[in-house]
Amino acid sequence: MNPLNLSPTAALPARWPWRRWRTAWRRWSLWSLLVALVASMLITMVWLAGRYEASQVQDKLERDTANAVADIRAALNRNLQDLQALNASDNDPAEWKARAAELLQVRRELMRVESRDADLHIRAHAETPYRNVQWEDQLRTQNTHPEAVLTCTHARRLNGPAYSPSYFQLLAEGMGTEMMEVCLPLTQSGHIVGFVIGTYSLQSLLITQVSKNLPRTQEVSFTEPDGTRLALLGASWRGTRMFTAQQLLDLPGSTLVLRMDSWHRAPSVFPNVLTALVTLMSIALVSVVAVLVRDNRRRLRAERDLGDALAFRKAMEDSLVTGLRARDLQGHISYVNPAFCTMVGFTAEELLGQSIAPYWPPERADVYTRRRDSRLSGHAPPPREGHESIFMRKDGTRFPVLIFEAPLINAQGQHTGWMSAFIDISEQKRMEEISRASQERLQATARLATVGEMASLLSHELTQPLAAISSYATGSLNMLADGDTPPAAGSEARLHQQLQDLRMAMERISFQADRAGRVIKSVRDFVRRRDQSREVVQASELIDAVLPLVSLQARKLGVRVATEIEPGLPPVLCDPTMIEQVLLNLARNGMQAMDSPEIVERELLLRVRRAAASTRRSWVEFAVVDGGSGIPQHVAEQLFTPFFTTRDEGMGLGLSLCRTVVEQHGGHLQHSPHNPRGTVFAFTLPAHAPAQMGQ
Numbered sequence: 001m002n003p004l005n006l007s008p009t010a011a012l013p014a015r016w017p018w019r020r021w022r023t024a025w026r027r028w029s030l031w032s033l034l035v036a037l038v039a040s041m042l043i044t045m046v047w048l049a050g051r052y053e054a055s056q057v058q059d060k061l062e063r064d065t066a067n068a069v070a071d072i073r074a075a076l077n078r079n080l081q082d083l084q085a086l087n088a089s090d091n092d093p094a095e096w097k098a099r100a101a102e103l104l105q106v107r108r109e110l111m112r113v114e115s116r117d118a119d120l121h122i123r124a125h126a127e128t129p130y131r132n133v134q135w136e137d138q139l140r141t142q143n144t145h146p147e148a149v150l151t152c153t154h155a156r157r158l159n160g161p162a163y164s165p166s167y168f169q170l171l172a173e174g175m176g177t178e179m180m181e182v183c184l185p186l187t188q189s190g191h192i193v194g195f196v197i198g199t200y201s202l203q204s205l206l207i208t209q210v211s212k213n214l215p216r217t218q219e220v221s222f223t224e225p226d227g228t229r230l231a232l233l234g235a236s237w238r239g240t241r242m243f244t245a246q247q248l249l250d251l252p253g254s255t256l257v258l259r260m261d262s263w264h265r266a267p268s269v270f271p272n273v274l275t276a277l278v279t280l281m282s283i284a285l286v287s288v289v290a291v292l293v294r295d296n297r298r299r300l301r302a303e304r305d306l307g308d309a310l311a312f313r314k315a316m317e318d319s320l321v322t323g324l325r326a327r328d329l330q331g332h333i334s335y336v337n338p339a340f341c342t343m344v345g346f347t348a349e350e351l352l353g354q355s356i357a358p359y360w361p362p363e364r365a366d367v368y369t370r371r372r373d374s375r376l377s378g379h380a381p382p383p384r385e386g387h388e389s390i391f392m393r394k395d396g397t398r399f400p401v402l403i404f405e406a407p408l409i410n411a412q413g414q415h416t417g418w419m420s421a422f423i424d425i426s427e428q429k430r431m432e433e434i435s436r437a438s439q440e441r442l443q444a445t446a447r448l449a450t451v452g453e454m455a456s457l458l459s460h461e462l463t464q465p466l467a468a469i470s471s472y473a474t475g476s477l478n479m480l481a482d483g484d485t486p487p488a489a490g491s492e493a494r495l496h497q498q499l500q501d502l503r504m505a506m507e508r509i510s511f512q513a514d515r516a517g518r519v520i521k522s523v524r525d526f527v528r529r530r531d532q533s534r535e536v537v538q539a540s541e542l543i544d545a546v547l548p549l550v551s552l553q554a555r556k557l558g559v560r561v562a563t564e565i566e567p568g569l570p571p572v573l574c575d576p577t578m579i580e581q582v583l584l585n586l587a588r589n590g591m592q593a594m595d596s597p598e599i600v601e602r603e604l605l606l607r608v609r610r611a612a613a614s615t616r617r618s619w620v621e622f623a624v625v626d627g628g629s630g631i632p633q634h635v636a637e638q639l640f641t642p643f644f645t646t647r648d649e650g651m652g653l654g655l656s657l658c659r660t661v662v663e664q665h666g667g668h669l670q671h672s673p674h675n676p677r678g679t680v681f682a683f684t685l686p687a688h689a690p691a692q693m694g695q
């Protein structure tokens with residue numbers, strides 16, 4: 001509805017900072033929340049990716065450990081078969097020993113093989129050629145080697161192979177190693193006839209079975225269930241993070257734990273491609289958030305600037321005394337400013353959306369609707385040219401307004417409606433009326449002043465006809481008195497003569513009375529106040545009208561009045577009364593300027609001629625030429641100032657009124673010195689062109 005987005009009851013400036021602060025706080029808290037969420041999500045993702053990778057490594061290690069245990073178990077079982085096979089053919093100890101030595105050459109994990117009888121007495125034995133072990137031969141031959149004895153006892157009970165717990169055995173070079181015995185009972189017809197004892201080096205077992213698949217970063221060891229390390233195959237490279245997997249090697253009679261440690265680099269932030277990818281995406285996300293924050297900050301700044309601009313514009317609108325109103329292209333009112341509401345007395349709510357405005361006087365609504373429709377159909381008024389109209393206030397009073405209209409163009413350059421500015425000109429009209437009335441009163445006063453001046457002239461002028469009338473009347477009466485005596489003989493001719501004289505006296509009386517009447521009428525015509533009117537008159541008529549009055553004063557001052565009217569002049573369009581007064585004033589001023597004893601040659605010229613045309617319109621120039629004292633410079637400067645006069649009995653209004661009157665007619669009044677002496681006052685009036693009649 002409101003194209004300017006300005007509610008007439010927009011927020012008060014005092015509430016603005018609080019509202020702005022609250023909006024800013026809400027926005028910033030939302031942004032902080034978003035940033036916190038994104039950051040925590042990223043950290044979680046990176047952590048999860050790291051964990052996933054660790055679990056992958058752990059799984060692989062678990063698999064490797066299980067594989068290693070399976071390999072060892074398979075090797076132990078295969079060795080059991082080999083040990084069994086040693087006693088397959090005959091019981092010759094030398095041969096057994098040779099076969100055992102062969103076996104020991106192949107199976108490096110076996111350190112020693114013994115063949116014992118059912119009472120565990122040693123029959124033959126062979127030792128590995130690879131390691132130099134300090135065998136406690138005495139213990140072994142005496143059948144008291146505790147591990148061997150215990151294991152075989154266990155094997156006897158199980159009637160199957162049994163393993164001993166590990167024990168420490170010194171090596172010849174001074175070092176030691178953990179050993180483990182396996183005892184395999186040999187049966188014949190369900191009876192145990194002997195035992196084969198194999199001695200494993202745990203270290204060698206690891207070397208032969210695990211080392212070939214062992215990466216450099218892994219470490220494998222046999223440990224006891226309580227964690228005591230028995231044999232270790234070390235990693236050549238150690239990182240900062242270790243993964244561990246353990247697997248039980250459950251053997252009959254003994255349980256070992258195979259432990260595998262895998263060394264890795266520090267739990268890096270970018271452990272693998274997945275994490276790196278997630279991290280890259282996170283960086284991109286953070287960058288986008290940063291760009292968003294920057295963009296948001298810019299938006300905030302723009303919003304703040306916009307808010308300031310709106311507040312500024314609102315303050316400007318509120319301070320306006322000019323009413324503003326916008327209409328959309330359908331003619332509905334879409335915006336009004338407070339000044340307009342005050343002007344018409346309606347609230348914005350009562351006006352917005354209306355197409356027939358409530359401030360249109362009902363008697364003019366038709367005209368206004370037509371004018372609005374013509375506007376909407378695209379007839380734009382000339383820019384900056386206002387037109388007057390009459391509006392109605394809510395209380396029903398009418399008032400004049402001056403309207404300026406302009407098309408409303410939006411930011412896309414589209415014409416969306418009309419914006420109008422209204423000026424209430426009731427006060428201006430009232431002032432004009434007052435000024436016009438006072439002007440008229442002033443003119444009337446000036447006329448009366450002139451009349452007052454004329455009164456003396458009038459009385460002087462009237463004495464002549466009145467004296468003439470009186471003397472003619474006296475003469476007539478005397479003649480009538482003579483007629484009372486009886487007529488003498490021959491007096492008919494005399495009587496006839498007397499009647500002739502009497503008629504002549506009566507005619508003279510009538511003439512003089514007419515003359516007196518004309519004098520009085522001319523004054524009365526002049527004084528009679530009339531409404532201003534424009535008439536088409538001939539210049540000569542104007543001159544003729546003022547001539548009797550001019551002559552009145554001229555006779556008194558001994559001035560000769562001459563007229564000079566160019567033949568074939570066009571008529572002029574003027575208010576004759578006012579122009580006559582101008583002529584009279586100028587003539588009177590001219591005559592007064594010559595009223596000085598040293599001026600003998602007193603002549604006043606009333607001249608009318610065609611003015612030099614400066615425009616296409618033709619003008620007629622009226623001039624009053626006197627042979628008076630002329631106008632000194634200091635007087636000329638104030639000549640047209642009201643109430644400026646150099647005469648004791650003057651009012652100083654004559655010339656200022658003359659100029660007003662002439663300018664009201666569109667003409668121009670000016671003065672210039674006259675050669676050899678005196679002044680020329682000239683004014684112009686527009687000549688009447690027949691085409692003007694229609695205007």
Ligand code: ADP
Nearest residue numbers: 589590593630645646647650651652653654655
């Ligand atoms: P007023 O006649 O009452 O003095 P005006 O406005 O008619 O008022 O004239 C103002 C003054 O201009 C006069 O007092 C006179 O000094 C001077 N003035 C006007 N017309 C003439 C003239 N034709 N020659 C010389 N002085 C003049």
